[in-house]
Amino acid sequence: MRWLLFLGLxxxxxxxxDPNCNGKQVMVHLFEWKWTDIAAECERYxxxxxxxxxxxxxxxxxxxxxxxxxxxxxxxxxxxxKLYSRSGxxxxxxxxxxxxxxxxxxxxxxxxxxxxxxxxxxGVADGGSTYNTNGxxxxxxxxxxxxxxxxxxxxxxxxxGTVDDxxxxxxxxxxxxxxxxxxxxxxxxxxxxxxxxxxxxxxIGVAGIRIDAAKYMWPEDISATLSRLTDLPTDQxxxxxxxxxxxxxxxxxxxxxIKVDEYYNTGYVTEFRYCSKxxxxxxxxxxxxxxxxxxxxxxxxxxxxxxxDNHDNQRGHGxxxxxxxxxxxxxxxxxxxxxxxxDYGFTRIMSSYYFTNxxxxxxxxxxxxxxDVIINGDGSCGGGWVCEHRWNVMKKMVEFRNAVVGTxxxxxxxxxxxxxxxxxxxxxxxxxKQGSMSESLQTGxxxxxxxxxxxxCASSIQVGADGTAQISxxxxxxxxxxxxxxxxxxxxxxxxxxxx
Numbered sequence: 001m002r003w004l005l006f007l008g009l010x011x012x013x014x015x016x017x018d019p020n021c022n023g024k025q026v027m028v029h030l031f032e033w034k035w036t037d038i039a040a041e042c043e044r045y046x047x048x049x050x051x052x053x054x055x056x057x058x059x060x061x062x063x064x065x066x067x068x069x070x071x072x073x074x075x076x077x078x079x080x081x082k083l084y085s086r087s088g089x090x091x092x093x094x095x096x097x098x099x100x101x102x103x104x105x106x107x108x109x110x111x112x113x114x115x116x117x118x119x120x121x122x123g124v125a126d127g128g129s130t131y132n133t134n135g136x137x138x139x140x141x142x143x144x145x146x147x148x149x150x151x152x153x154x155x156x157x158x159x160x161g162t163v164d165d166x167x168x169x170x171x172x173x174x175x176x177x178x179x180x181x182x183x184x185x186x187x188x189x190x191x192x193x194x195x196x197x198x199x200x201x202x203x204i205g206v207a208g209i210r211i212d213a214a215k216y217m218w219p220e221d222i223s224a225t226l227s228r229l230t231d232l233p234t235d236q237x238x239x240x241x242x243x244x245x246x247x248x249x250x251x252x253x254x255x256x257x258i259k260v261d262e263y264y265n266t267g268y269v270t271e272f273r274y275c276s277k278x279x280x281x282x283x284x285x286x287x288x289x290x291x292x293x294x295x296x297x298x299x300x301x302x303x304x305x306x307x308x309d310n311h312d313n314q315r316g317h318g319x320x321x322x323x324x325x326x327x328x329x330x331x332x333x334x335x336x337x338x339x340x341x342x343d344y345g346f347t348r349i350m351s352s353y354y355f356t357n358x359x360x361x362x363x364x365x366x367x368x369x370x371x372d373v374i375i376n377g378d379g380s381c382g383g384g385w386v387c388e389h390r391w392n393v394m395k396k397m398v399e400f401r402n403a404v405v406g407t408x409x410x411x412x413x414x415x416x417x418x419x420x421x422x423x424x425x426x427x428x429x430x431x432x433k434q435g436s437m438s439e440s441l442q443t444g445x446x447x448x449x450x451x452x453x454x455x456x457c458a459s460s461i462q463v464g465a466d467g468t469a470q471i472s473x474x475x476x477x478x479x480x481x482x483x484x485x486x487x488x489x490x491x492x493x494x495x496x497x498x499x500x
Contacts, residue, residue: 015243032362035088053106080142084127106207166256185221205236208245304345435476
């Protein structure tokens with residue numbers, strides 16, 4: 001019996017860490033895209049570009065805030081777990097998941113289960129469910145939840161009942177975040193409702209979740225919920241016994257009592273310090289040498305979920321501040337390129353829309369209806385969508401990261417103006433801050449000729465028998481070189497070494 005218990009615990013502890021995408025290494029967040037557009041993008045672009053999968057915006061039923069001009073954050077105020085949102089209805093969601101799975105692109109849901117709507121509101125949500133949090137009411141009949149399912153006031157140590165002291169875990173996890181009604185995750189009833197939602201996603205074929213606001217949830221509550229999930233369905237292409245992939249939003253910048261390592265047992269954790277570190281490094285290449293700073297408390301590599309920017313911090317929210325975004329395209333390309341070239345963490349690329357104020361919702365047809373994503377003849381996007389994931393550097397570096405998986409950074413070189421390193425004996429990367437460099441460097445590669453995938457083989461390097469090569473870059477807008485042994489992207493772009 002003890003052996004059976006041990007095996008069960010071992011299996012549970014090994015869950016949540018596999019993104020279920022056959023070794024592919026890069027996720028993209030198609031922020032506020034409609035389900036119909038995501039399905040099309042999986043088929044026409046993401047599968048061929050080698051993306052692992054898509055993080056989608058919260059699919060559950062949410063409030064409609066016409067008085068705020070339908071802001072993006074209305075998606076983070078749930079009313080029920082019905083699959084009805086600004087991105088589409090349940091049938092469209094299921095169709096998207098199935099179509100993306102059929103071409104090997106996985107779907108990851110942004111799951112909002114820490115809370116429901118704010119207090120002091122009532123109305124009818126987009127899927128028809130009512131809600132009422134006026135006074136002491138906490139009525140969400142679409143789930144259903146009522147007042148007894150929310151964290152009791154006496155458990156919150158703050159004066160006004162909202163989170164206001166990040167040095168106190170009970171304040172952070174038992175009080176109302178921004179006045180949002182805090183679900184009591186200790187209750188078996190609440191856990192079962194969340195489990196029901198997650199298992200519905202699993203049955204459809206969703207590969208994993210981002211747990212929004214996980215920092216504000218007790219780790220043992222998350223663990224108890226995840227322990228009840230079913231395996232992923234084999235009819236959607238998952239091997240038997242596959243588990244949900246989990247990454248948890250934990251904003252830890254050494255500025256409070258909550259630390260990322262508290263959440264290691266339930267999946268990956270978002271490493272927001274990486275956003276600042278890569279931004280500082282692109283501004284000052286010398287700082288790239290100390291990009292991963294465990295002394296600052298950064299998550300260990302096999303638990304770190306990293307990104308150059310995300311939907312929150314590109315707007316100055318949620319760990320915002322020192323962040324590079326698409327608004328500085330030359331620096332942003334370098335930041336994403338370096339992120340995908342180095343060997344720390346599991347990576348996600350942002351795909352944004354343009355905005356003039358930080359609350360602004362996605363491009364619309366007027367009001368609530370989200371506009372279609374327009375694909376221009378040159379492959380870029382129009383209609384207010386940025387589509388960074390389609391930029392040349394991003395596409396090529398996704399291929400590079402997939403090609404060098406399983407290797408570590410070696411032969412590191414940095415003179416403050418340019419940086420270079422190998423990924424084992426599978427790849428070599430270099431980048432020049434001012435757009436040009438010429439240095440003889442150790443590549444770690446077998447002798448031969450290798451073409452630079454960034455410029456579609458307009459440039460190349462010749463590696464000698466000792467592994468060295470003259471590394472030359474002369475490209476101001478995209479000052480990057482990336483080559484692979486055996487070809488990046490499964491040989492679709494760059495040939496392997498041609499022996500001398």
